[in-house]
Amino acid sequence: MSLSEDDKCEKGVQAMTRTKKFSKLFCELEGCREDEQKQKIKEMNEMINEMNEGEFKSVFTVELFDKILQMIEEKTLSLERATLLLKHVGYCKKLKCFFCYSFDKSSLSRRMREKIIDENEKIKVEKDEMLLIELCECFAWLNEDFISKELFSVIVPRLLKVASKKDENEETQKEVEMALLALSHISTCYEMKRELYLKEIKEIIEYHQEHRNLTRLAYQTVWKFLMSRFFNDDSLEEVIADELHFAREAAKELKELGNSVDWKRKEERRKETKVKEVSVIKRWLDVISEFTFSCTLRNGELEGLFCSLVQVFKASRDNYPDAFRRCINSLRNASENKDVKIDDLLKSGTVGLYMEEMKQSTLEDGIISDCLHFFMSIPERLKEKTNEESEEVKRKEMKREILEKMEEEGYEDIIASLYGFISFVKENDIVNYQETLLNI
Structure with a gap:
């Protein structure tokens, strides 16, 4: 059942109220004490969590980012407070896969690039990386544009350092998740030498496989980062498939995540919702699609992966079209890849499902x-x-x-x-x- 006209109208009013409230809180930041600013930013971050892509783009304009820089330079907003807001803006933008280029066009983007290089030089003397790490995370989340090699070589090691933390307390897990999410969205267009990342990434994955210390989102994002590097370095396949067992791990994650979701309830009507689980499933499906399109190794683990895809395929068909389409695409890629054993597709029940789909009107x-x-x-x-x-x-x-x-x-x-x-x-x-x- 689709949303009624009354429901759509109510959602539209809520969205308008949310963006107006956000703009009002932002305008009030300049005249506040630091403790009040922190409270207002907390409220603003909660509103960002509820925004759809249209609301997000209407709020986070070039003018807003330029205003943030002006407030920092005029010392009406500290850099520490600004990063509290900017980190959350970028985190939600990447988590929800919004594309918004206003940051890249702003003076704040240019100033942040300069600040990252300055802070990198400064830590060679002062040894304090905290501000640099915060800036690297903010920039990696917010940026959609080209990153220079100089900036790239600063950002990646700093984010990997955070992502390599092994404490299992909730605060550390969140820090690791955020660092990995920022890393995973660095464009595949950037060729990266293995020496810059591979040792640390392998250690993160292998440690999790033994100790289960990462959140589900963090574990997916570390694989997304590695698969993005595979785009420019197909020699990574042996590491991905045989050493780290991507197909086996993806199959297990899909199965466990799929079992935790109420697939029978329509996505837009899930109030108590496990939105994060569904989001992580979609992200896994995107990475799986890349893998099934390109993989050449046969290590006996693909049949299990296809079985998990079939499970999500069946479950998501009625109420989760985005996940369903991703399953369709992943299995199509596998069928066209001559290095994928046709037996693995047949035994998983894939052909029968496609036949059922083709008969739908x-x-x-x-x-x-x-x-x-x-x-x-x-x-x-x-x-x-x-x-x-x-x-x-x-x-x-x-x-x-x-x-x-x-x-x-x-x-x-x-x-x-x-x-x-x-x-x-x-x-x-x-x-x-x-x-x-x-x-x-």
């Missing part, structure tokens, strides 16, 4: 496209042979079963019916598909 074009790409790769993948005779016997039986299933479900007719409707489905594709099925 309300599919979006994007989902139809993913389903078609998946199925148009299956016949070719079924023609692959194994080296061992016993395995080939099993494969032939599996081929026969899947072919019968596809014929039973009328998949050939479904593809044919979409000719002329989906641009990439050509008449030759239908003929080739039919011939391939007959010659498996």
